[in-house]
Each structure stands twice: as C-alpha cells, then as structure tokens.
Amino acid sequence: MKEVLIEVVKNVQKNQTIFIGYLSKEQARQLTFSDHFPPQEGRIGYQRPADMKRARAFAKYVSEKPTGFVTPILLNARDDCSFIPHNDSGYGRLQLPVKSCLSIIDGQHRVLGLMDSQYTNLPIPFMLFQNLDLDAEQELFITINREQKKVNMSHVWFNDRKNDELSQLVVKLESEIGSPWYQKVNLNGVRGAKRAVSLDSLRGSLIELFQSGEIKALSFNQKYEIATGYWKIVSEVWPDAWQVTKNSLIKKTMGTLALSKLGGFLVVECLNRKTKELDLVKLKNLLSRASHINWMSNGEFNGISGRKGADVVKNKLDEIIFSKVEAT
Known part of the structure; x- marks a missing residue:
C-alpha cells in the first residue's frame, strides 16, 4: 500500500x-x-x-x-x-x-x-x-x-473603530465632556463595567437615528452634532429617567433603540437645510409632547424588551407625538 x-x-x-x-x-x-x-x-x-x-x-x-x-x-x-x-x-x-x-x-x-x-x-x-x-x-x-463563545461585538467594533465611522461616533460620544453619553457607554463589552449601554447597542441605535439618506450624507462632525443634540434634548425632556442609574429603561438597549427609531424621523423634521444643524427648540417641543411617559421599569413599558419591544415603544411615542402635532 x-x-x-x-x-x-x-x-x-x-x-x-x-x-x-x-x-x-x-x-x-x-x-x-x-x-x-x-x-x-x-x-x-x-x-x-x-x-x-x-x-x-x-x-x-x-x-x-x-x-x-x-x-x-x-x-x-x-x-x-x-x-x-x-x-x-x-x-x-x-x-x-x-x-x-x-x-x-x-x-x-x-x-x-x-x-x-x-x-x-x-x-x-x-x-x-x-x-x-x-x-x-x-x-x-x-x-x-x-x-466556545463568540467575541463580544462591542469589543470587535471598538478594536476596529478606525474602519467604522459609527463606532468612532460612539467612542466620541462616550469620551467627550459635555456629551449626554459621557462615561455612560461600555466600549469593550467587559462585564461589570456598570455602564448604561454597550458600544454595539448604541452603534445600532445610531444606524436608526441616521436612517435618512440626507443624514447619512453628512460629515462625521455634523453627525456627531446631531447625535449630541438629539440625546441632549432627550435627557432634558426626561431628566429623572436619564439621571438615575438603576430601574430606568431609557438608556437600556430597548429604550435607546426606540428613541433612535423615532429620532430617525424627527431629526429630518428638525434639520436646518442651510446649516445642517438641528433646530433644538423645535425638537424639544415635539419630544415634550411625550414628557409624561414614565421610563422607569415600573412604568408604561414594564416588561417590554428587545427589538420587537423597541418597535412597540416607538409606535406608542409616534401615536402621542404626531397625533398631537396633527391636532394643532
């Protein structure tokens, strides 16, 4: 043989x-x-x-x-x-x-x-x-x-951020003093970080926030200003839910995704076509129509989670905000 x-x-x-x-x-x-x-x-x-x-x-x-x-x-x-x-x-x-x-x-x-x-x-x-x-x-x-376990995607995105604009935006949001997300993002997926949201999750939310072709075409700095402005207004409309570190859904994956899906329409509605800046006053007026929403874990969205849950919450916010807009 x-x-x-x-x-x-x-x-x-x-x-x-x-x-x-x-x-x-x-x-x-x-x-x-x-x-x-x-x-x-x-x-x-x-x-x-x-x-x-x-x-x-x-x-x-x-x-x-x-x-x-x-x-x-x-x-x-x-x-x-x-x-x-x-x-x-x-x-x-x-x-x-x-x-x-x-x-x-x-x-x-x-x-x-x-x-x-x-x-x-x-x-x-x-x-x-x-x-x-x-x-x-x-x-x-x-x-x-x-x-065998998959590598945490936040870790992957963080290490490859030089090739990914959205990951760079998340890192900038987390590291810039004055950003509403300053020191609130778990950038590398490490356990026990005690951060409100992961890089992977917030990155996914930015995809929804920038879903319009008009927003996608903007520069890195323009997108950063839009993201910063949008989440700053969110933190002002629901200050209690934003500031607490426990029992609030607003900075959880479901909450950020729902608000980003909503924001994908609102940032286009509030964008100044000449300056490419957000009209923050108009944006706040629109979001304030839902300021009564209780984002705490025992509030209206108790038991809702995941991507499907984000759609449910986004539809609820749509109903509140846009029905009132039409009424006026």
Whole structure:
C-alpha cells in the first residue's frame, strides 16, 4: 500500500500522543474525512454535513484579508500511524496509509474550503491525536462546540473603530465632556463595567437615528452634532429617567433603540437645510409632547424588551407625538 510521509513534531499530553504539523491540499484530500450524519460503517455520525458555501467563504476570506490566517484543525488518526524520528528527537516523519484515516474533529469547513479553493494554496496546520477513543473523539467535538463563545461585538467594533465611522461616533460620544453619553457607554463589552449601554447597542441605535439618506450624507462632525443634540434634548425632556442609574429603561438597549427609531424621523423634521444643524427648540417641543411617559421599569413599558419591544415603544411615542402635532 502506498504511504504518505508528513513532517511533524511529536508530544505527549495526559499519556496521549499528539503530532503537530501541516497538510498540503492534496494530502488533506487523500487522508481526511468528517464523521458526519448519517452514520456509515465504522462511524458514528456525530457531525453535521458540511456547508460548502461557508467553506468557500472561509477560503476567500483567508486569501483576501491580510489578517486572514489558517488556524490549526483538530484530527484523530483512526488507523495506525508510524512515527519516524530524526536523531532521537521529537521531530520526525509521520507515516500514514493513503486513505481516509484522519477524522476531522474540529475544522471541517476550513479543510474543505482550502481543499476546494481557487484562491489559495496555503498549507493546513493540524494537531493530530493518535488513536483517540471514538467516544472521547465525540466528547471532544461536543465540548469544543458547546463551550466556545463568540467575541463580544462591542469589543470587535471598538478594536476596529478606525474602519467604522459609527463606532468612532460612539467612542466620541462616550469620551467627550459635555456629551449626554459621557462615561455612560461600555466600549469593550467587559462585564461589570456598570455602564448604561454597550458600544454595539448604541452603534445600532445610531444606524436608526441616521436612517435618512440626507443624514447619512453628512460629515462625521455634523453627525456627531446631531447625535449630541438629539440625546441632549432627550435627557432634558426626561431628566429623572436619564439621571438615575438603576430601574430606568431609557438608556437600556430597548429604550435607546426606540428613541433612535423615532429620532430617525424627527431629526429630518428638525434639520436646518442651510446649516445642517438641528433646530433644538423645535425638537424639544415635539419630544415634550411625550414628557409624561414614565421610563422607569415600573412604568408604561414594564416588561417590554428587545427589538420587537423597541418597535412597540416607538409606535406608542409616534401615536402621542404626531397625533398631537396633527391636532394643532
């Protein structure tokens, strides 16, 4: 039988032999497989079938992004493999049969994307267990996928703010003395920050506040002045709810999103077309029509949350503000 030789580094963890190295695209085609559903002879079918669209998207990302690196995949050698050391060291060659003998525990989309890729010929780094028990292999897969957590999006936006105008606006709102959001925003998503709203949440609210094409076309500084002016008036119309740090919904995700959805219409209504500045007096007159609203957690919006809740609150504010406008 033909054999494949792969340069590796050998190590041992908890009495389990492990090899670290790289596979070429051709070697990956020859040797790897995913034990996916439905089960086949000698396999238990613990993984989902691969999504080739996702696999190709990964390969395209790696080929186009300067920071797009291929991280190591996790494999298990289900057939016997021989290690041929170089000079009695941990460095050597792994001798494998030319057949599907390496089970992909983690990283099947990375492997499939790179094998199929028209974009790149990057080698595929791996960490390989030797004859890991099948139950242990499955448990390792479950643990990896159950315990992994996504990076907090506020952290992502904060670190990438140089490429994102909205994130820059949020950071400026949080850091500028005189801003209604000064020191009230959790910029990096850290737990226990005791800030009213996260960067990701306020960023999403700014999307709604700037929803008009007319506002989107303004400069960074003009948008900042509009955001500052709008939230300053909000803080003046509902001062008690704005100032307290507990039991107020106005600075929670639901409240900021609802008021931003409302503000997306109001800032256009109150914009001076010549100066591109807000008419703050007009804006305050409009918002003051709903000044009786109780934003505390035991008020009108008790139990309302999330994006759907924000729509409910925004519609309620619409009804109060615009019905009174028509009546006048």
